[in-house]
Amino acid sequence: MPELPEVETVRRGLQAQVVGRRITRVEVGRERTVRRTSRQAVIDGLTGATIVCVNRRGKYLLCPLDTGEELMMHLRMSGRLLVAAAGTPRPAHTHVVMHLAGEPAQELWFVDPRTFGEVVVFDPVNVAVELPELAKMGVDPIADGLSRAQFAGLLRSRSRQIKALLLDQHVIAGIGNIYCDESLHLAGVRWDRPSDVVTPREITRLHAAIMSVLGEAIEAGGSTLADTQYVGVDGEAGWFQLHHRVYDRAGQRCLTCGKADIVKVAVAGRGTHFCPRCQK
Ligand SMILES: [Zn+2]
Structure with missing residues (x-):
């Protein structure tokens, strides 16, 4: 299971590759990955939005969007986030695909064989209701610092x-x-x-x-x-x-x-x- 250093490595990779890019189209395959809300909520929340930055708290990846909402992705047991050239054959178990504007044309894939992972678009004002575990999370030794x-x-x-x-x-x-x-x-x-x-x-x-x-x-x-x-x-x-x-x-x-x-x-x-x- 990815732990803090793995999720931080993914965060740094996303920060370098997807920040400032607009999501032009979203495909959601397996509904279990978006179970917290719905397929349509994730598609509507992400389509046309630009990823402003990529943050991390514990094992949660949090991407503020220019719409005021936030994209949360959690890899859980077996999730992977991969950035690939548009049109590249996708691996099995690719459940969410975000098409990114700009050159080169790329896609962000959420791949997850065991499907415990999650993709959620939420309103940060309602974090306590929409992602209650985030609001209750302890101190992150790297993101917050721990004396x-x-x-x-x-x-x-x-x-x-x-x-x-x-x-x-x-x-x-x-x-x-x-x-x-x-x-x-x-x-x-x-x-x-x-x-x-x-x-x-x-x-x-x-x-x-x-x-x-x-x-x-x-x-x-x-x-x-x-x-x-x-x-x-x-x-x-x-x-x-x-x-x-x-x-x-x-x-x-x-x-x-x-x-x-x-x-x-x-x-x-x-x-x-x-x-x-x-x-x-
Ligand atoms: Zn020893």
């Missing part, structure tokens, strides 16, 4: 397993399974520690680890895993997976201590990867 003091407050005011807390989008937006496991490893903190007993020194390490893991992953264009599902808008894979120290390395020697093997346990249906020696 060490603010992070300490988020951990100390709750008594929860640290991994569950870091994955809770209402607390911190955008960190998913990969970057959570990598950040906890870099900080030397075990996934099952209660958030309110983590020491000040560990908080400092964990805060620094989250910021550096996210920052480096964005610079690497995100992580493209063995399923090759995630790519940027130009179809290019990311390469941060080459820097993973624990994620998807179960049974392999820890790259940090060189003395223990990475352990994988299932927590709430997700794989959690850690080094039993480095993480306390």
